[in-house]
Amino acid sequence: MTRTTNEQPIGRADTGTPGPSGALVPVLAFAGIVVAVMQTLLVPVIKDLPQLLSTEPSNATWVLTSTLLSGAVATPIMGRLGDLYGKRRMLIASLSVMVVGALISAFTSTLLPMIVGRTLQGFAMGAIPLGIGLMRDMLPREKLGSAMALMSSSIGVGGGLALPAAALVAQHSNWHALFYGAAGLGVLSIALTLLVVPESKVRAEGTFDVLGALGLSVGLVLFLLPITKGSDWGWTSATTLGMFAGSAAVLLLWGVYELRSKAPLVDLRTTARPAVLFTNLASIMVGVSFYVVSLVLPQLLQLPKETGYGLGQSMVVAGLLVAPLGLTMMFTAPVYARLSAKYGPKTTLILGMLIIAIGYGAGLGLMSAAWQSLVIAVVLGAGIGLAYSSLPALIIGAVPASETGAANGLNTLMRSIGTSVSSAVIGMVLANTANNVGGVAIPTMHGFRVSFLIATAAVAVGLLLALFLPKQRPAAHTQLRASSEEDANLERAEEALRSFRGRVLDAGGTPVARAKVTLIDRRGRQAGATLSADDGSYALAVPAQGAYVLAARADGHAPLASSATHTGDDSPVDLDLSLPGETVTA
16 A cells, blocks of 8 residues: 655645745756757767767667667656655656766767667656656645646757757767766756755655566567667567567566555556546657657758758758747746646647647648748647646646656656657658668658658547546646635635544543544545644545545554545535554554
């Protein structure tokens, strides 16, 4: 059974404790941007990697594949470790591993050490769900929506900003400077985190599921490896099909093990809830649509005009024209907060995907001038920003606080799977539709348009999945929909009405101060916890109607468990808890 040792988030408006620094959100978002830089760092020099590393093109692709695989494996694992041992601690660990990996890559020009360094850099992907978890634990409710939106969008922001910066460095300096710069950004992010971000007090009790982590890692590698290398190996080759079959078998066995585990790496029962399941499936589609524009526009912009459709821009100019994709995602965060406060994250997710569909649909006819690429980037940035911003709010509204890191880690993994599938499919489409000129494959306008149609189809599937998302319970809205202090106060008042309340007393009827009162739902999961006041009084909000157990314990008293039922009529249920007179050793 998963429980938290302290359910009161630091700095929440209703705790009476001092809040975190106002720099918390920018520092965590900066960490997310630094991590995202790792994903696009080598895009400007991809075509030159075989020469730079003195290896074959098929071997050079491992420099990118290794980062993808390690990021996919690390994301859910680091999220769970953060839930157990501290999200700030794991965030710093992720960034530290990334810095080590960047330095290894900076000092080498040979393939194997470069792959090792890039693998270590991928571990930093866990910073995104860890940052979202820290925000949930520490921020007042009225600030949580826009903060999580910015953190969720940081992967797009970092990727968009890194393209022109990396192109500039690659054109005018030694390519190893890319890794020195990345290491410097990582060190700066670690320093800012140590100075500004406090550790969360929210913990999940239990142990780390080592066997579950190994099973998930093997299953993901067997699944993602043939996706990224299938075009080289052949999609119907024995290696590709064998790995897919092995992945299915391993993940099936892993799922059975996780369902039987008392402290699973991923709570599959929670994951199977409609709110979580359909959010994760929609995340895959959003990931597919996000990566298509990143693959198509830079190539279209840099193709020479002599092709008849290429726009003839330099590497740096192409990066600058695509950069508004990330910038628009960043500026969408406060817009999302207002829309979500009024209509809910489900509606903003649907709106975001509609905008993405409009962007790709219009893009089919906007490929003849550089300024048109800028328009496409801005429209898609707004849509992807709204969609990405909605995902953590939907996940957090459906899982306990003690599972925030692991649940958001799994959601981030779903997006990574979407981008991996997108990379493989679009790469295959562009290769199969390319013209061979002097032994060089040149992408065609037909291939670009087919790629945009695939992105539109993915968004359509995502829209259909989003329609199946259930409306959030009132408890979820109290966390995510408050857009002002006045709204937050009103929602806290409503939450206080729908609760169990009473006093903790000893056998003689004397109030017991600082007794821990825990609310347990009918599935044996903690639904809330608090400490009794000096007069013995306590109040625990009820997430939904139904049967619960209230457990109380205090030093010098035997513990007590009492059954209680809330009918869900938004009125409090009074229940005094009398601890037995028998004393126990403290």
